[in-house]
Amino acid sequence: MSARPAVAPVDRAPADKPGLLFFYSAQSGQSRRVEAFLAQVLQRRGNHSTFQLHCVDADKHADFATLLEVTDTPALVIVDGGLVRARVTKPVGCRQIQELLSPWLR
Numbered sequence: 001m002s003a004r005p006a007v008a009p010v011d012r013a014p015a016d017k018p019g020l021l022f023f024y025s026a027q028s029g030q031s032r033r034v035e036a037f038l039a040q041v042l043q044r045r046g047n048h049s050t051f052q053l054h055c056v057d058a059d060k061h062a063d064f065a066t067l068l069e070v071t072d073t074p075a076l077v078i079v080d081g082g083l084v085r086a087r088v089t090k091p092v093g094c095r096q097i098q099e100l101l102s103p104w105l106r
Helices: 029-044 062-067 093-103
Strands: 021-026 052-059 075-080 081-088
Touching: 021 029, 029 093, 075 093, 081 093
Parallel strands: 021 052
Antiparallel strands: 021 075, 075 081
């Protein structure tokens, strides 16, 4: 596993939750599907409060996407302790998202 660069701290919730960044494109149907998959995974086990969710339009915030090495959308990036801890690009279903998030899910 290659080392990922440290990133600027994501706004932290009082409980110091990991940040879950959802990079999307407003023009992408696949981004809308992944958003629905993500909501389903978080709801399935009552994990809406586990992460501080940030939805980032990658087209409008291209510099931020580049900083986090997001080259394609949709993408999910978990930032915990100021570091990128996990990521997936173009997930194809709930299972792939659940596997990504599993270390943090209840």
